[in-house]
Amino acid sequence: TFVWNTMIRGSQKNQDPIKTLILFYRMRAENIQPDNFTYPFVVRACADLQDLCRGKWVHGQLMKTCLETDIYVATNLIELYVSCGDVRVAQRVFDEMPVRDTISWTAIMSGYVNQYDSDMKMAQQIFDEMPIRDVVAWNTMIAGYVKIGNMEVARTLFDRSPTKDLLTYNTLLGGYAKYCETEVVLRFFEAMPERDVVSWNSVIGGFVQNKRVNEAMSFFHRMQIENVKPNMVTLVGVLSACAQVGALDTGRWIHWYIEKNKVSLN
RNA sequence: UAGGUUCCUA
Secondary structure (H helix, E strand, O other): OHHHHHHHHHHHHOOOHHHHHHHHHHHHHOOOOOOOOOHHHHHHHHHHOOOHHHHHHHHHHHHHHOOOOOHHHHHHHHHHHHHOOOHHHHHHHHHOOOOOOHHHHHHHHHHHHHOOOOOHHHHHHHHHHOOOOOHHHHHHHHHHHHHOOOHHHHHHHHHHOOOOOHHHHHHHHHHHHHHOOHHHHHHHHHHOOOOOHHHHHHHHHHHHHOOOHHHHHHHHHHHHHOOOOOOHHHHHHHHHHHHHHOOHHHHHHHHHHHHHHOOOOO
């Protein structure tokens, strides 16, 4: 079983959910018992494939073997149902867990945040109920209020969060970029203690949204001066800026840039 | 050996 688990782990690292499932079926065919270390990968593979039917079947297998209450397995089941749009079943899995940790609390909370029509009342209720709130839990709530466009509450939570990491800042920055004037975005951006490529992408995205193509380009240059490597999201943003104003020459330059720097594609 | 949060193309 250990050897199989190691192979399955490799297939997930390679982002190959089909291979994960094949290994899982071969394992069963050879009468090797999958254990609580095997199933999180299998459930995750179903989620990646958006294969709810297979996920339900795997869930059934789990109930037979009484592994469904394992904290890692159950949290992955929550994510599976959430990603397939069924928060109700996710909630049921959560309710039936005998032991929960901060990650499982955050997973179900994030389910309400990320469902099609974000239910921030439920999310807030869970947030208030959970015994321990770490930085990820705070970030998830901030992201939720950003998502529904409530920047006031998002900002309040940001100010109240006891510890902040780069994602905390990026989450609020992304909200400003989406809903607020460029000046607000820039002021927040400059005040951030650290910035990564996502921070830059948000700001550039904000410029693009406001059709301020020159500023988008100047930030594109500035990020390189500050040794932050553009990724695909950066380039898509900048290219769409070029397309908007028909800046064919700049577009060509970026095309050239992509080939020159071999930006990892996806 | 495994699980939760940020940037995404008309």
